[in-house]
Every structure is written in C-alpha cells, then in structure tokens.
Amino acid sequence: xxxxxxxxxxxxxxxxxxxxxxxxxxxxxxxxxxxxxxxxxxxxxxxxxxxxxxxxxxxxxxxxxxxxxxxxxxxxxxxxxxxxxxxxxxxxxxxxxxxxxxxxxxxxxxxxxxxxxxxxxxxxxxxxxxxxxxxxxxxxxxxxxxxxxxxxxxxxxxxxxxxxxxxxxxxxxxxxxxxxxxxxxxxxxxxxxxxxxxxxxxxxxxxxxxxxxxxxxxxxxxxxxxxxxxxxxxxxxxxxxxxxxxxxxxxxxxxxxxxxxxxxxxxxxxxxxxxxxxxxxxxxxxxxxxxxxxxxxxxxxxxxxxxxxxxxxxxxxxxxxxxxxxxxxxxxxxxxxxxxxxxxxxxxxxxxxxxxxxxxxxxxxxxxxxxxxxxxx
Amino acid sequence: xxxxxxxxxxxxxxxxxxxxxxxxxxxxxxxxxxxxxxxxxxxxxxxxxxxxxxxxxxxxxxxxxxxxxxxxxxxxxxxxxxxxxxxxxxxxxxxxxxxxxxxxxxxxxxxxxxxxxxxxxxxxxxxxxxxxxxxxxxxxxxxxxxxxxxxxxxxxxxxxxxxxxxxxxxxxxxxxxxxxxxxxxxxxxxxxxxxxxxxxxxxxxxxxxxxxxxxxxxxxxxxxxxxxxxxxxxxxxxxxxxxxxxxxxxxxxxxxxxxxxxxxxxxxxxxxxxxxxxxxxxxxxxxxxxxxxxxxxxxxxxxxxxxxxxxxxxxxxxxxxxxxxxxxxxxxxxxxxxxxxxxxxxxxxxxxxxxxxxxxxxxxxxxxxxxxxxxxx
Numbered sequence: 001x002x003x004x005x006x007x008x009x010x011x012x013x014x015x016x017x018x019x020x021x022x023x024x025x026x027x028x029x030x031x032x033x034x035x036x037x038x039x040x041x042x043x044x045x046x047x048x049x050x051x052x053x054x055x056x057x058x059x060x061x062x063x064x065x066x067x068x069x070x071x072x073x074x075x076x077x078x079x080x081x082x083x084x085x086x087x088x089x090x091x092x093x094x095x096x097x098x099x100x101x102x103x104x105x106x107x108x109x110x111x112x113x114x115x116x117x118x119x120x121x122x123x124x125x126x127x128x129x130x131x132x133x134x135x136x137x138x139x140x141x142x143x144x145x146x147x148x149x150x151x152x153x154x155x156x157x158x159x160x161x162x163x164x165x166x167x168x169x170x171x172x173x174x175x176x177x178x179x180x181x182x183x184x185x186x187x188x189x190x191x192x193x194x195x196x197x198x199x200x201x202x203x204x205x206x207x208x209x210x211x212x213x214x215x216x217x218x219x220x221x222x223x224x225x226x227x228x229x230x231x232x233x234x235x236x237x238x239x240x241x242x243x244x245x246x247x248x249x250x251x252x253x254x255x256x257x258x259x260x261x262x263x264x265x266x267x268x269x270x271x272x273x274x275x276x277x278x279x280x281x282x283x284x285x286x287x288x289x290x291x292x293x294x295x296x297x298x299x300x301x302x303x304x305x306x307x308x309x310x311x312x313x314x315x316x317x318x319x320x321x322x323x324x325x326x327x328x329x330x331x332x333x334x335x336x337x338x339x340x341x342x343x344x345x346x347x348x349x350x351x352x353x354x355x356x357x358x359x360x361x362x363x364x365x366x367x368x369x370x371x372x373x374x375x376x377x
Numbered sequence: 378x379x380x381x382x383x384x385x386x387x388x389x390x391x392x393x394x395x396x397x398x399x400x401x402x403x404x405x406x407x408x409x410x411x412x413x414x415x416x417x418x419x420x421x422x423x424x425x426x427x428x429x430x431x432x433x434x435x436x437x438x439x440x441x442x443x444x445x446x447x448x449x450x451x452x453x454x455x456x457x458x459x460x461x462x463x464x465x466x467x468x469x470x471x472x473x474x475x476x477x478x479x480x481x482x483x484x485x486x487x488x489x490x491x492x493x494x495x496x497x498x499x500x501x502x503x504x505x506x507x508x509x510x511x512x513x514x515x516x517x518x519x520x521x522x523x524x525x526x527x528x529x530x531x532x533x534x535x536x537x538x539x540x541x542x543x544x545x546x547x548x549x550x551x552x553x554x555x556x557x558x559x560x561x562x563x564x565x566x567x568x569x570x571x572x573x574x575x576x577x578x579x580x581x582x583x584x585x586x587x588x589x590x591x592x593x594x595x596x597x598x599x600x601x602x603x604x605x606x607x608x609x610x611x612x613x614x615x616x617x618x619x620x621x622x623x624x625x626x627x628x629x630x631x632x633x634x635x636x637x638x639x640x641x642x643x644x645x646x647x648x649x650x651x652x653x654x655x656x657x658x659x660x661x662x663x664x665x666x667x668x669x670x671x672x673x674x675x676x677x678x679x680x681x682x683x684x685x686x687x688x689x690x691x692x693x694x695x696x697x698x699x700x701x702x703x704x705x706x707x708x709x710x711x712x713x714x715x716x717x718x719x720x721x722x723x724x725x726x727x728x729x730x731x732x733x734x735x736x737x738x739x740x741x742x743x744x745x746x747x748x749x750x751x752x753x754x
Contacts, residue, residue, distance in 0.1 A: 007582050030638050045416050053617055065532065085462075085497070088497045088498055089497070089498055089499070089501075091498050092498065093494055093498055094493075094494040094497060094498060096533065097476075097533075098494065099476065099535075103641045116471075116497070117471040117475065118444065118495055119471055120462070120465045120466070120471060120493070121465055121468050121469065121470055121471060122466070124466075136662060141662075152556070153556055153557075153560065156474075156553040158474065158476075158535055158552070173574065175535070175552050175556070176533040178556075179530055179552070179555075179556060179559065180530075180531070180559060182556065182559050182563070183530065183559060183563075185396070185563070186560075186562070186563025186566070186567070187645070188644060189563070189567055190563070190566055190567065190644075191641060191645070193641070194634070194637045194641045195634075195638070196638055196641065196642070200642060200644060202646050202651060202660065203656075203660070206666035207670070209663070210666070210667045210670040210671055211713055213529065213635070213638050213671065214486070214671050214674060214675070216634065216638065217631060217634055217635060217675055218427065218675075220630065220631065220634045221627070221631065221675060221678065223678070224630045224631060225626040225627060225682065226628065227626055227627075227630075228623050228624055228626060228627050231622065231623045232452070232623045232686075233625070235619045235623065238615070238619050238622045238623075239616075239619045240610045242616045243623035244622075245608065245615045245621075245625075246605050246607055246608045246609045246612065246615075248603055248622075249608070249626060249629070249738070250598070250601040250602060250604075250605050252626070253601045253604075253722070254594060254597065254598065254601060257571070257572075257593065257594055257597045258590070258594060258665050260571045261571045261572070261573055263594065264567060264568060264570070264571045264573065265573070265577060265579060265717070267564040267567075268457065268564070268567060268568070271557045274579060279580075282580070283521065283579065283580070286583055286586070287533055287585070288579065289583035290583055290586050290590065292595055293583065293584070294587055294590065297591060298591070298594055298595075298598060301598065305602065309609075321545050343518060355484055361626070
C-alpha cells in the first residue's frame with residue numbers, strides 16, 4: 001500500500017507539474033514516461049488541453065509535429081487592424097516568440113499570417129487581408145526537425161505555422177525550439193563519434209559512466225582483434241623482417257586520418273542534405289583524386305624516411321605502394337561507408353568512424369605486409 | 378591601366394554592394410578584405426553609417442561587438458504607448474527580429490527595453506516607463522560570442538541590447554546571428570577534429586582540398602613516426618616474440634578510444650563553460666576511476682583471448698598490465714591535455730585528438746613492449 005501511495009503521490013505531482021508546463025515540453029516528457037502514467041496524466045487534464053496534447057503526441061518525436069506548440073493567436077481576414085489591436089489589449093500577454101498572428105477566414109480555414117511589424121506600421125483602419133502575408137514560410141507536421149531547423153536558418157524565422165498534410169493549421173514552431181534542435185544535432189554528432197550519448201553527464205557516477213562507455217570499447221576491441229588477426233597472417237614475414245612491425249602502424253594511421261577527413265565532410269553534407277544521387281558520383285571522383293594526390297605525396301616522404309632509417313630500398317618501395325593503396329581505399333571508404341550506413345538505417349555520425357578505421361587498419365596492414373611477403377621474402 | 382580599371386570596377390561594385398548590406402554582415406566582409414579596400418569603402422559611405430561601422434569594427438570578430446547591428450528603434454521613457462504606436466506607424470517597416478524597442482531617458486541614457494507584447498497588451502494611455510522592462514537580459518560588447526549564444530539559449534531571447542563597458546547602448550544582437558554562431562561552433566568542433574576548416578567546400582577543386590588536408594596528414598605523420606620510433610626501441614623483443622607485433626595495435630587502439638571519450642566530454646564541457654578550477658580535480662578522479670574499471674574489465678578479456686590465441690600465459694599477463702596502464706594514462710591525458718592546450722591558447726577541439734592519440738600510442742607500445750622485454754625475454 002505504501003508503495004502504491006508513493007506512486008500515487010508522484011503521479012499527483014506529475015499532474016500538477018503538467019498543468020504548468022508548456023504543451024511542447026510536456027510532449028517531450030510524456031514520450032519518455034511509461035504508457036500507464038501517460039494515460040493517467042491525460043485523464044487528469046481538461047478536454048481542450050487533452051485534445052491538443054493527443055494530436056501533438058500522434059507525431060514522431062523527431063518531426064516538426066513533436067516540436068510544435070499550440071500557443072498562437074488567431075485573427076480573421078475581414079477585421080481591421082484596429083480591431084486586432086483592441087483584441088490584443090484584452091489579453092494579459094502574448095505567447096512567447098509571437099512575431100506574427102495566424103490569419104484564418106470566416107470558416108476558420110488557414111490563410112496566412114499577420115506579422116506584428118505590419119500590424120504596427122500600417123493604418124489601423126486597413127483590414128487584415130490587405131496587409132497579411134499570404135505565403136509565409138511554413139512547415140508540415142511530418143517534416144524532419146533537422147529540415148525545420150534549416151528553414152528557420154535560411155529564412156531567419158522567429159516562428160512558423162505548422163500545417164498538417166491537408167493544409168490545416170495545427171500549431172506553431174518557434175526559434176526557441178529550433179535552437180535546441182541545432183544544439184542537440186551538434187552534440188549528437190560530437191558524442192556519437194566516440195559511442196557516447198549526448199546526455200552523458202560529466203559528473204555521472206563512475207560505475208554508470210564506465211558501463212556506458214565500455215560498450216564502445218567492446219565494439220572497438222572486436223575491430224582491433226580483426227586487425228590483429230590480419231597481422232597474424234603475416235607472422236612469417238614479421239619474423240624475418242622486424243622493420244615491418246615498426247613501420248606498419250604508420251601506414252594504418254595515415255589511412256585512418258585521410259579517411260576521417262572524407263568521412264567528416266560526408267557526414268556533415270548528409271546532415272545538411274547536400275548529397276543527392278546525382279552528385280555522389282562526382283564527389284567520389286573528387287575524393288579519389290584527393291586520396292591519390294595525398295597518397296603519392298606522403299608515400300614519397302614515408303618511403304624516404306624508411307629508406308634512411310633501415311637502409312633498405314625494398315622496404316621503401318613496399319611502404320610507398322601500400323600508402324597509395326591505403327589512402328585510395330580510405331577516400332573510397334570515407335564516401336561509401338556513410339552512404340551505406342544511411343541506407344541500412346544506421347546513423348553515420350555514430351558508427352562511421354569505427355567502420356572506417358577498421359577498413360583502413362585492415363587494408364593498411366594487408367597491403368603493407370602482403371606486398372612485403374610477396375616482394376621481400 | 379587596364380588592371381587598375383579592373384580593380385576600380387571591383388571596388389565600385391563593392392561600394393554599391395556595401396550600400397545594400399546590413400551593417401553586421403558588412404563588418405564580417407570587411408574583416409576579410411585587405412586594409413586598402415576597407416579604407417576606400419569607408420570613404421564612400423555617408424557619415425552616420427561610417428561612424429557606426431567604425432565603432433563595430435573596433436570590436437574583435439569573435440565578440441558580441443562583432444555580432445551586433447545598429448538597426449533598433451529607440452523610444453523615450455516619458456511618452457505614452459499611444460505615442461509609440463503612432464511613431465511606429467510613421468515607419469515603413471520595423472527592423473528584422475524586433476521584439477522589443479530600446480528605451481532611453483530624456484538625455485538619451487539607456488534605461489531598458491519596451492517589449493512589443495507589453496506595447497500591444499497595455500492601455501495606450503500608460504507611459505512607457507510604467508510597462509517597460511528595466512532589467513532585460515543584455516550583453517556587453519566585449520563578451521565572447523559563445524557566451525552570448527548561451528545567454529540567448531538559456532533565456533530564450535529574440536534580441537538583446539548591447540552595452541559598452543560604460544553601460545551605454547551601442548547596438549543590438551538578434552537570435553538570427555546567434556543561430557549562426559551555434560552552427561559555426563558545432564562545425565568548428567566537428568571539422569577541426571580532423572584538421573579541416575569549417576568552410577571546407579564539398580566540391581572544392583581536388584588540388585585545393587588536397588593541399589589543405591595534407592597539412593593535417595603531415596602533422597599526423599610526425600606522431601606516427603614517433604610511435605614507430607618507440608616500437609623500434611624494442612626490435613630485439615619483436616624479433617624473438619612475433620606475437621608482440623600482432624597484439625601491440627590492440628593495446629594502443631583501446632587506449633585511443635577510451636581517451637577520446639574522456640577528451641570529447643572535456644571539450645564539450647569547456648565549450649559550455651562547465652569546467653572550473655574547483656571541479657577539475659573531481660573530474661580527474663572520476664575519469665581515473667572509469668579508466669581503472671574499464672582497464673581491468675578489458676584487460677581480462679584481452680588477456681584471455683591472447684592466451685587462447687598464442688597459448689602463452691606470459692603474453693596474457695603482460696598485455697593485461699599494459700592495457701590497465703594505457704587506459705589509466707588515457708583518462709589522465711583526456712582530462713589534462715585540453716586544459717593544457719587551453720592554457721597555452723590552442724583550441725582543444727582542434728589539436729586535442731592528435732595529441733591524445735600520440736600519448737596513447739606511445740604509452741601503449743612502451744608499456745606492452747617494455748614489459749615484454751623485462752619479463753618475457
């Protein structure tokens with residue numbers, strides 16, 4: 001009974017909190033709560049708020065619908081600006097980020113927006129329809145949040161109406177939510193790259209942090225042993241020419257760096273929606289070109305150092321060829337891996353790095369030790 | 378003469394363009410132009426615009442002063458809202474992102490702001506002083522742009538007055554500029570990590586991209602040869618036990634991953650201003666704890682696999698100890714390197730990764746091969 005009471009108290013608190021929260025924040029909260037609590041919360045709300053909330057909950061969390069709020073002011077096309085001004089004065093306050101009012105016709109159909117700057121700089125006797133904005137930038141409820149963020153950035157918006165698939169006005173997105181989206185996106189890319197979640201707390205307990213991060217270390221261990229296995233295939237060569245063991249990490253690491261550069265460009269371009277089927281091929285050729293040029297340049301430098309170090313022209317030749325091969329593969333992998341990952345529904349920002357370095361390690365060791373086995377032993 | 382004419386035409390075009398641009402964008406442009414053009418441009422402008430521009434140019438590009446614009450509307454404390462409404466109607470339009478007007482007293486001294494929502498929802502006969510916001514969030518012209526962005530995010534601002542060190546109103550920052558700052562910051566971290574600039578063009582010519590990226594490859598080559606040199610110190614050991622060459626990349630790579638996790642957390646925390654002298658020590662202990670736990674867990678796994686693979690308990694023991702040592706050093710390096718880099722004025726997001734992996738490679742090879750030399754040979 002006590003436990004039940006505790007649950008009940010918590011729920012009461014939740015209900016009280018829910019009353020004070022803005023609907024869009026409440027939606028975020030509900031999406032993280034167990035279903036039972038959601039139902040209880042909805043039952044405790046008044047009808048209008050519940051209807052709105054249920055509509056908002058029907059859109060996925062990562063869509064414009066999950067971002068929108070319902071705090072907007074609506075005016076009719078046929079009233080004068082003076083009437084609008086008088087109406088606003090009846091309100092205690094305007095909703096946050098109100099830079100425009102929604103305009104509907106007499107039947108309630110969405111027509112466009114009335115910007116406050118038009119309201120304030122025009123003659124009050126003019127009707128709304130003459131100064132309203134009939135084609136303001138808008139978003140569709142099912143649009144991805146990243147797309148909404150780009151629209152806000154490109155058009156420098158403060159707020160935008162949200163329409164459903166039928167063109168009906170169902171809410172409003174504001175720049176405040178968009179700033180959060182942009183910040184979250186960048187955190188997600190940065191943290192995802194090392195297998196961490198963007199909510200990772202700096203001061204989380206040691207055991208919690210340790211467990212979370214060990215998942216990524218485990219994944220990396222598999223790829224590290226894959227590379228080790230490739231090296232193991234050439235034990236005979238390593239046994240004869242110890243210089244190979246000394247130089248092999250150089251080939252692998254240069255490939256990893258070059259590949260990461262291409263990968264980073266690709267991940268950013270994919271996130272910004274800059275990659276289409278038609279330009280992917282062009283990009284691939286460009287990256288192959290960069291890989292070849294840098295491959296030849298650094299192959300020369302590395303070969304020179306190796307020859308000076310070990311006094312063996314054979315090793316210099318082998319490492320040069322291996323460098324070119326690995327930087328070429330790195331460019332290829334940097335373009336292709338994120339495209340494949342996206343195709344199979346995995347976030348390239350999350351898994352791209354580990355897949356790429358696996359490829360560059362394996363190819364690097366394989367090319368260097370394989371060529372050495374063929375040519376030097 | 379023809380070349381001179383060409384230069385002159387270009388300058389004329391610049392002057393014409395400058396006339397149309399918003400001042401804050403113009404400031405950005407001028408900061409990238411040679412000094413001679415800047416002087417010509419300033420000479421061609423009208424006095425008021427030039428004065429404003431010169432004031433804006435006097436602040437560093439990365440400060441609030443470099444972000445601000447001068448398009449704001451100013452009203453006096455002692456007039457009524459009706460007068461303000463009438464004044465606004467005389468204007469053709471309001472500046473973009475105007476959600477509040479600047480309020481000054483009769484002597485022109487800044488007093489606060491009048492929010493449009495207050496203007497619209499209050500009785501027109503009330504004087505400005507009674508409904509104005511006397512302590513609105515503001516920024517100081519010398520503040521860092523990242524700080525301004527955080528203020529806008531925390532307080533959900535659309536615009537904020539910019540004051541100079543004496544508390545005089547000198548401009549206005551809007552959310553539109555702040556969105557750019559947030560986007561730039563995240564690009565900077567992402568691209569800087571692989572030695573690229575955030576302006577790197579996806580479709581830049583092959584030679585241009587190749588040259589830019591090769592700088593980073595060159596830096597990495599130095600660190601790769603440093604690691605190779607460390608391996609070279611143990612040629613004797615590698616010559617006797619070829620399994621060491623096979624397993625050594627595992628130790629180095631696990632350290633690199635663990636260190637990158639800590640480093641990423643630190644860089645984000647530093648950027649958000651979450652690291653103070655007082656909590657840095659606590660953080661260091663936490664990360665050392667995580668490093669030790671994950672070190673022991675994965676040391677066990679790696680040792681087990683190594684023993685099964687090579688049937689040699691000695692190698693299992695040596696690799697286990699080397700793993701713990703390297704993950705511990707990785708945690709230490711992940712916390713300390715960004716702090717040191719920031720102290721010496723280098724951006725940790727830019728150089729942190731390469732310094733860190735150098736440390737984890739060197740420590741990994743040194744611990745593993747060093748212990749093997751001492752204990753197995």
